[in-house]
Amino acid sequence: RQRYQHKLLLEGKQSSMTTSRIKALEDIGFIWDSHEAAWEDRLRELLDYKKETGNCLVPSTYPGNPQLATWVKCQRRQYKLYWEGRPSNMTAERIMELEQHGFEWELRSSSFAGKKKTKDNDEQNTVIEDCGEFELFMNLLTDLPEGEDDDKLPLDLL
DSSP states (O other): OHHHHHHHHHTTOOOSOOHHHHHHHHHTTOOSOHHHHHHHHHHHHHHHHHHHHSSOOOOSSOTTOHHHHHHHHHHHHHHHHHHHTSOOSOOHHHHHHHHHTTOOSSOTTSSOTTEEEEEETTEEEEEESSSHHHHHHHHHHHHSOTTTSGGGSOGGGO
16 A cells, blocks of 8 residues: 555655655655565575575575575566567666676577587677577667667666
């Protein structure tokens, strides 16, 4: 009820929420966006996993934290939906945040058979053996309405 009233207030609609009620709720640690808070919690768990293992490659069946394994799988799925232009909870900000920590979107068993991992100067580089992925990328660019959805592309692609 509090979140709904807060949303109404932000939308400029009639609401029983007041600034004093907002302050009182925030003073006791009320979280307005529970979905974002849950995402941030899982991100912290991923970073803890990275500290322990040196990477973000959480196994799909990880007994140490099955919820984290499910979350990681969900992030990859949301990323795919995002790039397909379908409804997704993924955002450019989340993509950048995950990539900043070394999150890998495609794994060796991915559907992109044209990718092969190689070791070069102690860094992982992706070698594209065919142009299938490049074609997919170009199709995404040409399908975007001019100037309208530029925010859907990660900044390193602009």
